[in-house]
Amino acid sequence: MSKEAIAAAHWRPAFHLSPPQGLMNDPNGLIYFAGRYHVFFQWNPHACAHGAKSWGHASSLNLVDWTLHPPALEPDDWYDSHGCYSGSALEIDGRLWLIYTGNVRDGQERKSYQCLAVSDDGIHFTKQGLVLPHPPEGYTTHFRDPKLWQSEDGFHMVLGAQRSNGTGTVLHFYSQTLENWTLRGELLTGNQYGYMCECPDLFTMQNQQIMLFCPQGQEGDNWLWPNANASCYCSxxxxxxxxxxxxxLDYGPDFYAGQTMQGPNGERMMWGWMGRPEQSDTPSAAAGxxxxxxxxRVLDWQDGQLSQQPHPALQALRGNSLQLTGQAIHGEWQHPxxxxxxxxxxxxxxxxxxSACHIMLRQGRHCHTRLSWFPAEGVLELDTRLSGAGDGRISRAPLPSSTQMRLHLLLDRSTLEIFANDGKVVLSACLFPDGGANGISLLTEGSTCIEQLSFWPIKAMNVQEAPAASLLAMGDASADTQA
Incomplete structure (x- = not known):
């Protein structure tokens, strides 16, 4: 192992799904099937770069013990030769169906095909070929990421698309049979959504229809969102x-392609990719x-806003807690x-x-990450410019005017997820601090009080490669231990 790889080893996340090797991006096909949570994901196992993606596959009974399965889909047919791109999953009569975008490149020409695959056991998938061979008239071959669902009148899907004039939108299609799809129209009108809208997701919760999507554009005064590749939602x-x-949806620099599923108790759950489309690799690429x-994350709809919270199943990874109340702070404060x-x-x-209050995270001799609350301005600011290796930036999120702030933070070895204002404001970032940079402190510019503090060390998830047994057999044998 090289010196660079050894130095990068401490960045491997402990309680986030990461690729065994190579590059991971969009979550795909999220579904609860045969008694297990399934998370598929875009994966290039051959390099830490974007390329011909497969569908990686992990499953779990409880969200903390994971099994890595062989790839569900690989780019080995003429219609997906340059990548099995993002899509979704649907259970129909006890079988698991995947719909995805087959990507084909011929020189500079791109072709996008919407394709099906099916499985009886949730592990082994058989491709069914094309079901939507080309985009409709008026749209380019930037046409991908189908999200499928079933209703009383048949099947529906939304797809990310680019109009022929170079602007982004989301399209709605309908079919009675998973084939012979008919365009029902655009769900986003206007030209303010950049040059392409990726990874749409449409669902209903609490009688409210909500759509997630990712507009791609250019940062600047005319761009409505905090990043060039943003994550948004609308109702x-x-x-x-x-x-x-x-x-x-997320104000941080490193969250994209959020996709949802319905959990076994009816809850709406979401995973996202912690990375950026314009960023092929990271400092961890030295470790492969x-x-x-x-x-x-569990989603909720409150007062016209979507809120996000870490799934409570993760609490099983907590160690012994530290609890504090009523701690006044003047200047710098640390606790051993x-x-x-x-x-x-x-x-x-x-x-x-x-007065402003700053929380310093992952502090070391030469690095730190700063999270700042500015109550007078109604702003939460995350500064990762001095977080360590990699490119950092300042991210800002608006907050309601208040003299009180609750923050819920999850720190992993190379990630930070911030849930503020009861999860209505979220920021996610990837961090690559020096080894041993584990300090946490508070710094106030005036008078601040810690009304309540709870702190837990977090244990690593258990991640193992799949046994030879079929998933259905695993589900039956483990039925009594389901979360």
Missing amino acids: MDQDKSGFAPPQT WTHCLSVP GLHGDCCELDITLSTTDN
Whole structure:
């Protein structure tokens, strides 16, 4: 192992799904099937770069013990020779169906085919070929990422698309049989969604129809979102005439392609890719892998906003807790029990003078990550410019005006997920700090009080390669241990 690989080894996430080797990106085909959670993902096992993607596959009974299976789909047919791109999964009569985009390149020419595959056991998939061989008239071959669902009248799917004039939108298709799809129209109108909309997801929760999508554009004064490749959501207007203006799903620099599924208890769950489309690799590529997925998040709809929280199943990974209340802070404050590279921090702060408060994370001699609350401005700011290796930036999220702030933070070896304002404001970032940079401290510019603090070290998930037994047999044998 090279010196670079040894130096990068401490960045491997402990409780986030990451690739065994190579590059991971979009989560695909999220579904609860045969008593297990299934997470498929875009995966190039051959290099830490974007290339001919397969569908990697992991499954779990409880979201903390994971099995890695062989790839569900690989680019080995003429219609997906340059990648089995993103898509979704649907159970129909006890069989698991995958729909995905087959990517084909012929020189500079791109072709995009929407394709099906099916499985009886959830492990071994048989490709069924094309079901939508070309984009409709008026749209380019930037046409991908089908999200499939079934209703009483048949099957529906949304697809990310680019119009012939170079602007992005989301298309709605209908079929009675999973074949012979008919375009029903655009779900996003106007030209403000960049040059392409990727990874759409349409679902209903609490009688509210919600759509996720990722507009791709250029950063600048005319771009509505915090990143060139943004993650957004919008809700159906009350009169059901169309979707309301979009809101930001994640304000951090490293969250993309959020996809959802319905959990076994009816909860709406989401994973996202912790990375950026314009960023092929990271400092961890020296160790042979790059990028990871977010933790599973539970979604809720509150007061016209989508909220996100870490799935409670992750609490099984907590170690012994540290609890504090009523701690006044003036200047810098540290606690000897508050440190770590895999940990969870739930903290409620208050101020009497609207002064700023900064939480310093992953502190070392030469690096730190700063999370700042500016109550007077109503802003939460994440500064990763000094976080270590890699390219950092400042990310800012708006907050309601208040003299109190609750923050729920998850720190893994190379990730940070921030849930603020009851999860209505979320920021996600990848960090690559120096080895041993585990310090956590607070710094206030005035008078701040820690009303409540809970801190836990987090243990690593158990991730193993799949046994030879079929998934259905595994599900039957493990039925009594399901989460």
